[in-house]
Amino acid sequence: MKEVHVAVGVILKDGNVFVCLRPQQVHQGGKWEFPGGKVDAGETVEEALTRELAEEIGITVEASQPFMVIQHDYGDKRVRLDIHTVTGFVGEPYGREGQRSRWCPVKELLESDFPEANRAIIQHLQNAL
Ligand SMILES: Nc1nc2c([nH]c(=O)n2[C@H]2C[C@H](O)[C@@H](COP(=O)(O)OP(=O)(O)OP(=O)(O)O)O2)c(=O)[nH]1
Ligand SMILES: [Mg+2]
Secondary structure, three states: OOEEEEEEEEEEEOOEEEEEEOOOOOOOOOOEEOOEEEOOOOOOHHHHHHHHHHHHHOOEEEEEEEEEEEEEEOOOOEEEEEEEEEEEEEOOOOOOOOOOEEEEEHHHHHHOOOOOOHHHHHHHHHHHO
16 A cells, blocks of 8 residues: 655644644544645645645745654555644634634643544654643
8 A cells, every 4th residue: 555645734832733623524534633735746845734734724834844754554544744843834724624623732632532643743742842
C-alpha cells in the first residue's frame, strides 16, 4: 500500500493549538485533527502546508518550523505526517470548509479524540512546551 505524504500544521497561540473536526465521511472522520493535507508532487512540505491552511482555515502562514515526522499504518491507509509548528500567521483561523474548529489548550489535547498517530505528536508537544 503506498504511503500518503501529509503536511500537518500545529498552530500555536498563547499555549493553545488550533484544531478542526474531520468530516464524518473522510478517513479518520469524526476525529479532531491539526489542519493540513496531502503534499502534491513537486511541492515542498512548507508549500503544501501554506496551501492547505489557506484552503482549510483561511490563514496565511508567515513562520513555521519542522517539529517531527510520524509514519503510521492505519490498515486501510499508510501516512507519513510531516508536522510543522506554525508560530506566525495572518488572519483568524476558522473552519473555511464548514468544519467545526476551536482553540484547545495544549495540556487538554489528550481529552479529545484524535487519530492514533497524533498521540505521539501531542505527547511531544506537551513535553516541549
Ligand atoms: N490533516 C491531518 N491529517 C491527519 C492527522 N493525523 C492523521 O493521521 N492524519 C491523516 C488523515 C488522512 O488519512 C491523512 C491526510 O489528511 P487529509 O484527509 O486532511 O488530506 P487532504 O486534506 O489533502 O484531503 P482532502 O481534505 O483534500 O480530501 O492524514 C492530522 O492531525 N491532520
Ligand atoms: Mg485536510
